[in-house]
Amino acid sequence: MKVGVLGSGEVATTLAAGFVRHGHQVLIGSRDPARLADWLAAHPGSTAGTFADAAAFGELVVLAVKGSAALDVLALAEAANLAGKPVIDVTNPIADAPPVNGVLSFYTDLNLSLLETLQQAFPEAHFVKAFNSVGSARMVNPQFTGGPPSMFICGNDDHAKRTVKGVVEQFGWEPIDMGTMAAARAIEPLCMLWCIPGFLNNQWQHAFKLLR
Secondary structure, X not given: OEEEEEOOOHHHHHHHHHHHHOOOEEXXXXXXXXXXXXXXXXXXXXXXXXXXXXXXXXOEEEEOOOHHHHHHHHHHHOHHHHOOOEEEEOOOOEOOOOOEOOEOOEOOEOOEOHHHHHHHHOOOOXXXXXXXXXXXXXXXXXXXXXXXXXXXEEEOOHHHHHHHHHHHHHOOOEEEEOOOHHHHHHXXXXXXXXXXXXXXXXXXXXXXOOOO
């Protein structure tokens, strides 16, 4: 596929590298495309441009920015470039406050997720929550003794979710479809839970697994 990645931070570049590794074409969008020169040198054939460039390029779009910047970045990407496309939403609504006893603060509440807010603002895009409940170091083809970890996803469009499930499996995860976008109210706080061992004990190399 052609994949447009919105973002140039660690999460965005990690996922972009994963797509390149698995044979996809990648264009990364940034406010400052020049900052991606080193990444592009390490990933020949990939390109960089504006957020609008990346959104227009991608058959699949990945939103991997700070949660509080997500709406602004999508606006720069332009709604017309996102319409009808699956958009993997990797964001979390983390507040600008330090963790308390290892627990992050969110600026949302449990009755409205960031995913739902983004979907309401850009109704023609097909958002799917994924890759928000693990650190960047383990996002692409992680190796655990217990086998493939579980990646919880949700969204309103079944075709978009099938596309994202394929990516999740290609990246070495077991996709767990939790239904419509309302499930993001539960999936987004998994970020809080995942981070607690890191903040308390500097343990960041773990993932969730749904047992049956």
